[in-house]
Amino acid sequence: MFASVLVDTRKRSRAVIGTALLGWAMFLGGTAQPARAAECPGNPNALGTSRTLVVDPTEHPRIGTMQYRETLPLADHEVVLTFDDGPLPKYSNQVLAILASQCIKATFFTIGSQARANPEGVRKLAAAGHTIGTHTQTHPLTMNKMPIERARQEIDDGIASTLAALNGDRSKLAPFFRIPGLMRAEGVENYLASRGIQTWSADFPADDWRHISPQRVYDLAIQRIEAHHKGILLLHDIQPRTVAALPRILNELKARGYRIVHVVPATPDRPATPTEPQQWFMHPPSETIAVSRWPRIPNFVYTARKTLPAPVFSALDWRDAEALDHAQRARIGQPHQALWPQPHVAQGNPVSTLAVPAASVFRIPEGESLTLLATRSHANHGVAQAATATARQAKGARRTAHLPPGASRGKARPAPQHAEQSDRSAGAVRLASLKKRAPRAEATAIPKRVPD
Ligand SMILES: [Zn+2]
Numbered sequence: 001m002f003a004s005v006l007v008d009t010r011k012r013s014r015a016v017i018g019t020a021l022l023g024w025a026m027f028l029g030g031t032a033q034p035a036r037a038a039e040c041p042g043n044p045n046a047l048g049t050s051r052t053l054v055v056d057p058t059e060h061p062r063i064g065t066m067q068y069r070e071t072l073p074l075a076d077h078e079v080v081l082t083f084d085d086g087p088l089p090k091y092s093n094q095v096l097a098i099l100a101s102q103c104i105k106a107t108f109f110t111i112g113s114q115a116r117a118n119p120e121g122v123r124k125l126a127a128a129g130h131t132i133g134t135h136t137q138t139h140p141l142t143m144n145k146m147p148i149e150r151a152r153q154e155i156d157d158g159i160a161s162t163l164a165a166l167n168g169d170r171s172k173l174a175p176f177f178r179i180p181g182l183m184r185a186e187g188v189e190n191y192l193a194s195r196g197i198q199t200w201s202a203d204f205p206a207d208d209w210r211h212i213s214p215q216r217v218y219d220l221a222i223q224r225i226e227a228h229h230k231g232i233l234l235l236h237d238i239q240p241r242t243v244a245a246l247p248r249i250l251n252e253l254k255a256r257g258y259r260i261v262h263v264v265p266a267t268p269d270r271p272a273t274p275t276e277p278q279q280w281f282m283h284p285p286s287e288t289i290a291v292s293r294w295p296r297i298p299n300f301v302y303t304a305r306k307t308l309p310a311p312v313f314s315a316l317d318w319r320d321a322e323a324l325d326h327a328q329r330a331r332i333g334q335p336h337q338a339l340w341p342q343p344h345v346a347q348g349n350p351v352s353t354l355a356v357p358a359a360s361v362f363r364i365p366e367g368e369s370l371t372l373l374a375t376r377s378h379a380n381h382g383v384a385q386a387a388t389a390t391a392r393q394a395k396g397a398r399r400t401a402h403l404p405p406g407a408s409r410g411k412a413r414p415a416p417q418h419a420e421q422s423d424r425s426a427g428a429v430r431l432a433s434l435k436k437r438a439p440r441a442e443a444t445a446i447p448k449r450v451p452d
Contacts (some may be wrong), residue, residue: 017053017278017366018205033260039103039125040102042101042104043102045105046101046102046103046104046254047102047103047104047250047251047253047254047258047259047260048102048103048104048259048260049103049104049105049260049261049262050078050260050261050263051259051261052105052165052262053073053074053080053262053263053264053273054073054263054265054266054270054271054272054273055072055073055088055198055263055264055265055266055272055273056263056265056272057175057176057196057197057198057264057266058193058196059272060198060280061189061192061193061197061198061199062189062193062198062199062201062234062408063198063199063200063201063232063280064200064201064202065201065203065282066201066202066203066204066205067097067181067182067184067201068199068201069281069374070280070281071203071231071232071281072231072232072261072263072280073273073275073276073279073280074230074231074261075230076229077229077230077256077257077258077259077263078230078258078259078260079225079230079231079232079233079253079258079259079260079261080106080107080231080232080233080260080261080262080263081099081104081106081107081233081235081260081366081431082106082107082109082178082200082202082232082233082234082235082236083106083107083108083109083235083236083237083238083242084108084109084123084135084178084235084236084237085109085111085114085135085139085236085238086108086110086111086114086118086120086125086236086237086238087108087110087114087115087118087121087122087124087125087237088114088121088237088238089118089120089121091237091238091239091240091243092118092121092124092125092389093121093124094239094240094243095237095242095246096124096125096130096237098243098246098247098250099128099130100128102250104250104260105128105129105130105131105260105262106130106166106260106262107130107131107132107133107174107176107200107262107263108125108130108131108132108133108237109133109134109135109176109177109178109200110122110132110133110134110135110158110162111134111135111136111137111138111139111158112134112136112137112138112157112158112159112160112161112162113137113138113139113161115158115161115164115165116161116164116165119164119165120165121165122162122165122166123165123166123167126166126169126172131174131176131263131264132162132172132173132174132264133157133164133173133174133175133176133177133178133200134155134158134159134162134173134176134177135177135178135180136154136155136157136158136179136180137153137154137158137161138154139180140154140180141180141183142183142185143181143182143183143184143185143188144184144185144188145181145183145185148187148191149186151185151187151188151191152191152269154189155177155191155192155195155197159173163202171267172392174264174265175195175196175197175198175265176197176198176200176263176265176402177192177197177198177199177200178199178200178201178202179199179201182201182202184199184201193258198265200232201232202232202233202234203228203230203231203232203233203282204221204224204225204227204228204231204232204233205217205220205224205233205234205235206220206221206224206233206234206235206240206242206243206245206249207220208235208236208242209236209239212241213241214241214242214244214245214247214248217241217242217244217245217249218245218248218249218252221233221235221245221249222249222252222253222256225253225258226256228282230282231282246287251284253319280304297435310327320448365436429448
């Protein structure tokens with residue numbers, strides 16, 4: 001992608017490109033070669049520092065895609081290492097030793113109070129050639145909501161303390177700042193920008209401040225770097241798990257073809273590395289990806305809501321049932337007609353308007369009753385047999401037509417004992433039928449109420 005951008009740029013303006021091409025050539029080629037490893041004494045397999053990137057904080061005041069649109073203009077497989085919260089000799093010195101063994105240059109964001117307590121630790125950072133930024137005086141995790149005056153004081157004091165440890169040598173202190181806990185606030189960032197200080201977020205942490213194992217720190221670091229293929233890694237030089245994980249992280253980055261970039265601030269004697277604006281994005285806008293040109297947050301315009309007055313009842317035709325229905329619902333504030341069918345509510349009292357059915361309607365001859373019972377219990381073979389016999393005895397031969405097909409066709413040939421049963425009264429048959437049906441109904445109903 002960068003190569004195509006370069007080609008496009010070259011087409012646009014050959015005159016301006018001279019210096020940019022030089023920067024690109026350095027970016028893409030020579031300095032990234034493993035030849036640097038040979039320059040690392042005692043470690044021919046060192047990861048090394050592939051190049052130095054000079055940035056102008058005033059041109060790009062906020063970086064790190066964890067919070068901002070822009071990040072450092074890194075090429076594919078380039079990583080910048082950052083360490084916060086030191087110096088704390090016990091662990092910071094080990095981190096320094098690990099980085100030295102790999103000839104790696106990193107950026108440290110020191111806490112003012114730590115610098116006061118361990119000024120020698122700050123001087124060690126400078127002596128090793130690392131970049132030193134600051135991280136407030138007392139590391140408050142409330143910069144997103146504290147009064148701006150207090151935030152300014154934290155920033156100023158942190159810088160003053162670190163500078164004091166460096167014996168006032170401003171050339172050894174970079175105008176780089178990281179907000180504790182990344183608790184960003186517009187006022188804080190604006191203040192930093194007004195002082196020409198670059199606010200550094202990160203592209204990915206490794207969660208090494210959490211109570212996790214060094215193995216987990218290693219896994220997160222590698223996974224997140226691999227997810228982006230480049231970027232700023234946030235670590236801490238005050239954690240034993242970081243010290244334990246760091247050698248493996250560096251070896252793995254080397255094995256996977258990653259390169260370490262050292263970042264320093266521009267000065268009058270050291271101009272910023274030429275870059276194109278799109279390089280400052282993790283995923284540069286492309287002519288082929290239209291969506292990247294869209295605003296991040298759409299500016300929706302909401303129209304004011306209006307409440308329409310309820311219709312006047314007198315304006316409606318009461319003979320129109322639908323209009324009446326609408327009017328009634330509008331009055332009582334019910335929602336609009338749903339799409340699914342609504343249950344019909346009968347108007348009036350049916351008891352007072354319907355005729356009482358005659359008693360003869362419910363009168364059923366004894367023989368008919370038996371036949372119906374037998375029909376309903378057709379699933380029970382024995383009952384069907386009994387019913388067949390009883391119905392025959394009741395001289396209702398024609399009524400056997402109402403029996404189930406199996407029974408009427410004589411499938412159930414009555415055995416002698418069945419014939420004896422059939423001589424019993426119709427009432428006995430009815431009772432037997434009910435007794436057999438009732439337990440079955442319960443047996444099927446109860447399990448439905450018991451969870452499986
Ligand atoms: Zn911190």
